[in-house]
Amino acid sequence: MKSLKEQDPEIYDYIEKETQRQNDNFELIASENFASKATISAMGSVLTNKYAEGYPGKRYYGGCEFVDEIEDIARDRAKKLFKADYANVQPHSGASANAAIYLAFMSPGDTLLGLDLAHGGHLTHGSPVNFSGITYKAEFYGVEKDTGRIDMDKVRDKAKKVKPRMISIGASAYPRDFDYEAFREIADEVGAFLWMDMAHTAGLIATGELNDPLQLCDVVSTTTHKTLRGPRGGMILVGKDGENKLGVTARKSGRVKNWSEVLDSAVFPGSQGGPLMHVIAGKAVAFGEALQPEFVSYQKQVRLNATAMANAFTNRGYDLVSGGTDNHLILVDLRSKGLNGKIAEESLDRAGITVNKNMVPFDTESPFVTSGIRIGTPALTTRGFGKEQFEQVAELIDKVLQDPENEERLNSIRSEVQAMCEEFPLYDFVTV
Template sequence: MDYDQVRETDPAVADALEGELERQERTLAMIASENHASEAVLAAQGSVLTNKYAEGYPESRYYAGCEYADDVEQLAIDRATELWGAEHVNVQPHSGTQANQAVYFAMLDPGDKILSLDLTHGGHLSHGHPANFVGQLYDVEQYEVDPETGTIDYEGLRDLAESFDPDIVVSGYSAYPREVEWDRIQAAADAVDAYHLADMAHITGLVAAGVHDSPVGIADFVTGSTHKTIRAGRGGIVMCGDEHADAIDKAVFPGGQGGPLMHNIAGKAVGFGEALDPEFQAYAEQVVENAQALGDRLADHGLSLVSGGTDTHLVLVDLRESHPDLSGGDAEDALAAANIVLNGNTVPGETRSAFDPSGIRAGTAGITTRGFGVEAVEEVADLIYRVVDDHDSEDVIYEVGERVEELCDAHPIYE
């Protein structure tokens, strides 16, 4: 992969792109929301569709010259329908947050009530945090995980729903390591005549491969990102039943955005096609197996895992018991210096703050794409622990960084 054409026009941008490529190749991407798209997806996203406006939907555009844009978007829709089995799919949202926005815009009025998981317990900004437009436009109440088990208290959620009487209940999370019982959340929503939005942003690929239960056909609306565990073009997606199709489409366009990013939709189409290959199921299974191996090994070192383990692509470590003087932010910085890139993260019962949290979150989607198996992941867990346990040691950070680079050389992203 090279950026020679960029360099001819803009050497400064070429320097940054080449630097980023080198950074990705020599570090381990373990931020749970990151992955490595294929060169085919990258090529589609950098294609001539960058030049094309295509406001509207296939066969119903507001501009001429959209015949090939129609072909690409319909391919993305058809492949998404096959992957997830939804009656209606909209592939135009620019992000998972805009996908959620479309559902709110379609089904709620300002001041209506949303019940969602608290951010510090694994929720997402777009589910109702006051810094986000959702928390500013709607009346938001938030549920929490059980502080002892780190898992969703479904009975408590239902009790809260009955007392708060929301218009929509949101499930699906950004830092929750266990399978979600979508039907129990649907039952809580049904009990108060509320809609149910399942945001599967982090687990789109796991659901597509059948290694995580699907909310499609259970929840009224399903949203997601298309670039995390699914490895397609960067953006979002909304799925629903036919009865809500028109409302969702109008909420996406013209309600929330103008012309779709057709080059990103091309990347989505290519990535969805890759996910339909039987090899993708093996990949998704390995992602989960690797995450479980990572969690088990970290636990063997004495680190505390929220919920005691994982069913998904991520582990959430609570540092307060094993390393009470180490914040997640400081652990993140030390690990980054050792070429392991993950993020500090809040944990249930957080006693610090979102800017200086008590935990770290690590995902295995990216390193699995690189070809890491259980044995390599266990070594990565050992390296993570070395840094966490001796985060002030420049020698340890240097030694771990050197070993990480050796692992990266053995598992290149783009050969």
């Protein structure tokens, strides 16, 4: 058989270019990270050929003896990592994991109470353009204008008013930690399920850098490719398995089932077909890496770096939503600098610095322009950047934003970025 390079030089060429882009730029998108060579290798394996509908020991296809072992290892490592009774590693993505959770616990028309997208929430938490907002009645809580933080008294008032069937926690752009005890109390008061979507923060939660939602929430979903640093994918966890008396699947079947049974059937056959066994192998490898002591120090560094960068921006007169960060990301409000997110993202891109424009709470600009940028530390921390380098990164970002249309200056910053990237090499291969 031919190699990719021989078979399809055009695609190989673009992969090579993308590898070079990742090697030569500051990757600061808060939802991205760099998977290990071992994880990428598992994903690029013959496991992609295997159909394995069902679960280990209960498949609808023959020849599953080895993929059964792989999925079992992935589930066991995930359970160990998060001290969970149950893990489902089959969701193809974060959005797919969330779809299965809705299917398990909500009927069409039921009410969800989630964090407003414009205040840092995610599309799958009830946005009108997403299946979650189309199928269910979405109500929202937000952050306070003066603090940028969630006020739990207001969440309680809203929950009492709208009586949700499920309350979601979790965000794509919220720089602070969550008070799971307060959310649990509110959920119990109004008789709602409590779901945490820790897509962004799973790695920090696994290593104790952030509060742990596993024992307080009924169900937890995550992606596996952000702070968790695995392959692109999703996962569902339950801290404490037990009878689920309220879930839709249980009600429909006419008998009480455990959370784990309900969720397994909501993923397959409820919302997905065959699992991606090559990605599940990648998840197993990444979870194995996450169980090593180095992962604990990595997550600690991710947070230290975010704090260092937040301080560097504050010292340069930037407004940060909520005044700083507890986690891996900061949200810079550019209005006081007379800039918007679109201009900032584009000029930083020309200097080799990749961030994304992002709405800030109470934004007056459209989502295509925005007033802010979101900056995350997981990827460059994987590369080996520490506090000192992140302070330099903040300085370079500031230089760009002081004069965003000055091409000569952008080019000279581009060279500085490249030099720093060369000091901290990343990938030495194009395909594994």
